[in-house]
Amino acid sequence: MSTDSTQSSSLEQPSVADGAEPETQRLGVLKTYKLFVGGKFPRTESGRYDPLAAPSGDLIANVSRGSRKDFREAVVAARAAQSGWAGRSAYNRGQILYRIAEVLEGRKAQFREELELCGLSSEDASSEVAHAIDTWVHYAGWCDKFQQLFSTVNPVASSHFNFTLLEPTGVVAIVAAEEGGLAGLTAALAPAIASGNTCIALASERFPLSAITFGEVLHTSDVPAGVVNLLTGRRSELIEHIASHLDVNAVVSYDPDPDRRKRLQEEAVHNVKRVILREPGHGPSPYAILDTTEAKTTWHPIGT
Amino acid sequence: MTTPDETSESTPETADTTPTSDKRELRFDTSWSYAPAPESTDHIRLESTYGLFIDGEMVEPASGERFSTINPARDEKLADVSMAGAADVDRAVQAARQALEGPWGQMSDAERGKILFRVARMIQERARELAIIESLDGGKPIRESRDIDIPLVAAHFFYYAGWADKLEFAFPGRHARPLGVAGQIIPWNFPLLMAAWKLAPALATGNTVVLKPAETTPLTALKLAEILQDAGVPPGVVNIVTGAGETGAELVQHPLVDKVAFTGSTEVGKIIQRALAGTSKRFTLELGGKAANIVFEDAAIDQAVEGIVNGIFFNQGHVCCAGSRLFVQESVADLLVAKLKDRMATLIVGDPLDKNTDIGAINSSDQLEKIESYLEIGKSEGVEVYQPSCSVPDSGFWCRPTLFLGCAQSHRVVQEEIFGPVLAVQTFRTVDEAIKKANNTPYGLSGGVWTDKGAKAFRISDKLRAGVVWANTYNKFDPSSPFGGYKESGVGREGGLHGLSPYLELSA
Numbered sequence: 001m002s003t004d005s006t007q008s009s010s011l012e013q014p015s016v017a018d019g020a021e022p023e024t025q026r027l028g029v030l031k032t033y034k035l036f037v038g039g040k041f042p043r044t045e046s047g048r049y050d051p052l053a054a055p056s057g058d059l060i061a062n063v064s065r066g067s068r069k070d071f072r073e074a075v076v077a078a079r080a081a082q083s084g085w086a087g088r089s090a091y092n093r094g095q096i097l098y099r100i101a102e103v104l105e106g107r108k109a110q111f112r113e114e115l116e117l118c119g120l121s122s123e124d125a126s127s128e129v130a131h132a133i134d135t136w137v138h139y140a141g142w143c144d145k146f147q148q149l150f151s152t153v154n155p156v157a158s159s160h161f162n163f164t165l166l167e168p169t170g171v172v173a174i175v176a177a178e179e180g181g182l183a184g185l186t187a188a189l190a191p192a193i194a195s196g197n198t199c200i201a202l203a204s205e206r207f208p209l210s211a212i213t214f215g216e217v218l219h220t221s222d223v224p225a226g227v228v229n230l231l232t233g234r235r236s237e238l239i240e241h242i243a244s245h246l247d248v249n250a251v252v253s254y255d256p257d258p259d260r261r262k263r264l265q266e267e268a269v270h271n272v273k274r275v276i277l278r279e280p281g282h283g284p285s286p287y288a289i290l291d292t293t294e295a296k297t298t299w300h301p302i303g304t
Numbered sequence: 305m306t307t308p309d310e311t312s313e314s315t316p317e318t319a320d321t322t323p324t325s326d327k328r329e330l331r332f333d334t335s336w337s338y339a340p341a342p343e344s345t346d347h348i349r350l351e352s353t354y355g356l357f358i359d360g361e362m363v364e365p366a367s368g369e370r371f372s373t374i375n376p377a378r379d380e381k382l383a384d385v386s387m388a389g390a391a392d393v394d395r396a397v398q399a400a401r402q403a404l405e406g407p408w409g410q411m412s413d414a415e416r417g418k419i420l421f422r423v424a425r426m427i428q429e430r431a432r433e434l435a436i437i438e439s440l441d442g443g444k445p446i447r448e449s450r451d452i453d454i455p456l457v458a459a460h461f462f463y464y465a466g467w468a469d470k471l472e473f474a475f476p477g478r479h480a481r482p483l484g485v486a487g488q489i490i491p492w493n494f495p496l497l498m499a500a501w502k503l504a505p506a507l508a509t510g511n512t513v514v515l516k517p518a519e520t521t522p523l524t525a526l527k528l529a530e531i532l533q534d535a536g537v538p539p540g541v542v543n544i545v546t547g548a549g550e551t552g553a554e555l556v557q558h559p560l561v562d563k564v565a566f567t568g569s570t571e572v573g574k575i576i577q578r579a580l581a582g583t584s585k586r587f588t589l590e591l592g593g594k595a596a597n598i599v600f601e602d603a604a605i606d607q608a609v610e611g612i613v614n615g616i617f618f619n620q621g622h623v624c625c626a627g628s629r630l631f632v633q634e635s636v637a638d639l640l641v642a643k644l645k646d647r648m649a650t651l652i653v654g655d656p657l658d659k660n661t662d663i664g665a666i667n668s669s670d671q672l673e674k675i676e677s678y679l680e681i682g683k684s685e686g687v688e689v690y691q692p693s694c695s696v697p698d699s700g701f702w703c704r705p706t707l708f709l710g711c712a713q714s715h716r717v718v719q720e721e722i723f724g725p726v727l728a729v730q731t732f733r734t735v736d737e738a739i740k741k742a743n744n745t746p747y748g749l750s751g752g753v754w755t756d757k758g759a760k761a762f763r764i765s766d767k768l769r770a771g772v773v774w775a776n777t778y779n780k781f782d783p784s785s786p787f788g789g790y791k792e793s794g795v796g797r798e799g800g801l802h803g804l805s806p807y808l809e810l811s812a
Contacts, residue, residue: 149476152786152800152801152802154782154784154785154786154800155784156780156782156784156785157459157782158780158782160777160780162782162784162785164785164786164800164802169790170769249791258582261582262581262582263581264581265577265578265580265581265582266578266581266582268577268581269574269577269578269581270574271746271791271792272570272573272574272577272589272591272791272792272793272794272795274795285477285812286477287478287810294771294790295771295786295788295797295802296765296770296771296772296773296790297771297772297773297785297786297787297800298765298772298773298774298775299772299773299774299775299777299780299785300761300775300776300777301776301777
């Protein structure tokens, strides 16, 4: 039983310890994977789902197939949360990001299990979860430092005090990497919320479970409702709506498909959205924080 | 030690604030007036016909087509310039490409910087000539072109010249490389200054450039070509293709252009952003604005009035960051508007070359038509339109400084960028209301706040969704100061350290 657990692991026996005799009579409790919007876990309003199967062919979950309306609801939640999140002190945001790492660390096993269920080797699953946790710790530390790195006091020739600092771009939509259900999501989310943006992330289609379970982590990590909203669904269906939404300020996409990239860039023009296209697999960097910030310059006369 | 007058000013709620009956009214209908003080044009050399500046020399356009650039203050032709077509743009881009692989790419960073320092110095040497041509071609008052535009042009080259050999210090943990060929399209409101904003950072970071000046103001860019040659900028490093919108479109779409930098309207900016979708070209856009200039009751009112005037009437209001929406706290609104009207009565509208002129000519008949259409829109929306009764010349394109009074958020004259000397005035009661109204626009380029309370100034500055905030000042510019918009006012920053990265590929 335990030797080929990745092959035969099924939802009927979710909590079998290695080598233990299975409690054959107990029926496992299936989890309903819903969306995470505004700090709650709603079903998609559309009532649609996409079945997610393990490599063995067994059904793992009926994953919510998020709709345009779900996305719009999530934007409303993200917008409502934005100024409050940006208004937190950098120190406080840093502590909350660190708290995410703490809670994630405590739930490593669950994330590993889910990733394995979706076909990752146990080694890969372990390393992905560890990487995600460490990435949150890394960006937790950046919250109160990137500003010092990228802000300037400008020596203007006139008698003015002039400084430039970074502010969050606002509401950021994320199309997460297809590979790395947890690490990919983390790489996109952490730098965006570190500066005070709020996000709507469309999870990997292949590894959607980690995203929703990650919502549970966010839910218990003092992250205010609406700061991160997580959707599952099809990027081919949602990309146009993500790109054209007038209350989204930026889109960060890891989607490699050239047609969808072009579509995203074209539809982004309606409100001069910032489009950041990334290749998956880059290590954490303060320049990733910079991508979803705006530089604001303030002038004030020096005099009497 | 206050005088009775100052005392009465501190209790505005009881003061009689209608300008006609106020005992402090300024009177200008006296028998004296300013004698004309025109700047002489003797020193200026203008050819009757200009070619395109490609690969280090002035060449004939392949099309043979030309168009006239006029003096908007007299509606008279100044020169014929070339209309660059697809073949010309291609030639210019090819020249830029070759220069990138040739002398410019091989030059050391320090030498590249030294050339730009030379350019800065030569601009200073020829400042008077450039200022006069700028005012002739664009209609802006000589006081502004002489004291603001051209000095800032030189300052921009001087500032970025010094960055050329210091880029490794600008981006910690990153290696910086030039992007390649930059296609740059600039507007007509600050013709040479916008050329400097575009060229200086692009060249300092090692790129080569094809620059397209605005259709109505090509002359100072062509003069700059002479300076670039004299300074020893290698052929092909900067190419200048004059023309209209189609020329710009050719440049944007050219496959060998690696980066597009555009300053102009949000409408055209969106067309460019769409045209670049699906390509690997990088871009920066500096687009329109509808800035809020917010005056609180605790502000120094007379200084605020000067700031409002500078905010909206500077350069005939042809300024993307113009303070075109005025928000006045209700308690001081009557007093402030009265003082503003008084101040507007002193503004001299007329010959751009006259050193006394405050407001010059509207840049083109098209722009005048647009402004006048908004005057009509304002009237039809029911706002009160106020203009002082100043005289304007008979020929040329002119617009008196204008107030729209009693505006609401929904009025088109409040929502849309007019790009002229017209100011939409609204009132507010609370800080939150001011912030909410100020941010209620798709634009986010700039904003102003007038208050004597430091905490309030910082709060407003923090809450305004705009790239530049002027607190107790307005329309100040400096090469070391980053400039650029939030939201639909653009993408990217120009100026300062933040103006470098849009021209660089940063790799780990």
